[in-house]
Amino acid sequence: MDAEGDIAFMTPPSFASRHDRREIWANDVTSGSTVSDPTFEPAAPSRLQDDKTLPGIVYALHIAGVVTGGITCVIAVILAYISRKDAPEWLASHYEFQIRTFWLGLALAIGATLLTPLGIGLLLLPAVGVWIVVRCVVGLSNLLKGQPYPTPRNWML
Numbered sequence: 001m002d003a004e005g006d007i008a009f010m011t012p013p014s015f016a017s018r019h020d021r022r023e024i025w026a027n028d029v030t031s032g033s034t035v036s037d038p039t040f041e042p043a044a045p046s047r048l049q050d051d052k053t054l055p056g057i058v059y060a061l062h063i064a065g066v067v068t069g070g071i072t073c074v075i076a077v078i079l080a081y082i083s084r085k086d087a088p089e090w091l092a093s094h095y096e097f098q099i100r101t102f103w104l105g106l107a108l109a110i111g112a113t114l115l116t117p118l119g120i121g122l123l124l125l126p127a128v129g130v131w132i133v134v135r136c137v138v139g140l141s142n143l144l145k146g147q148p149y150p151t152p153r154n155w156m157l
Contacts (some may be wrong), residue, residue: 005007011069020157026052041132047113050088052091052143052144052146054079054081054083055083055091055094055098056130056140056143056144057079057145058075058076058079058095059079059098059136059139059140059143060095060136061073061075061076061079062076062098062101062102062105062132062135062136063132063133063136063137064133065105065132066129066132066133068107070105071108073093073105073106073132075110076098076102077098077099077102077103080095080098080099080102081095081099083095084096084099089146089148090146090148091148093148093149093150093152094139094142094143096137096138096147096149096153098136099134100152100153100155101132101135101139102138103108104155105128105131105132106154108124108128109125109128111124112125112127112128114126117142134157138157
């Protein structure tokens, strides 16, 4: 209650007179050092987000998979899955295309292997290898031009 008998409303305490810790830390900054704000930073710097090197390596690993029996294709698909979420849209289309190439190539190779005892698989396995190489060369061509892959979900090209 105040002197007149009215109930005084409490106001929250003012923190204006307290020193803010950021002010104290700002005074401790030495010349030549940098202080950064805790703002959101992308996982990769912007100059690296448009880097064509990693998708190019993934295409090369897919092509090498024809010779290595698919071992490098496994590495390629892992890299594509990891890189796809942080990539800009035009590079994400290449990663999606590479992932789809892996899974379709695996399915076709398994089918061709199952048909090998009939003799048909002996013709189909090299055809699957050629299919993978052609897909990767077309994708690499679009990548080097700086273009997104136009139809990443297509199974042919």
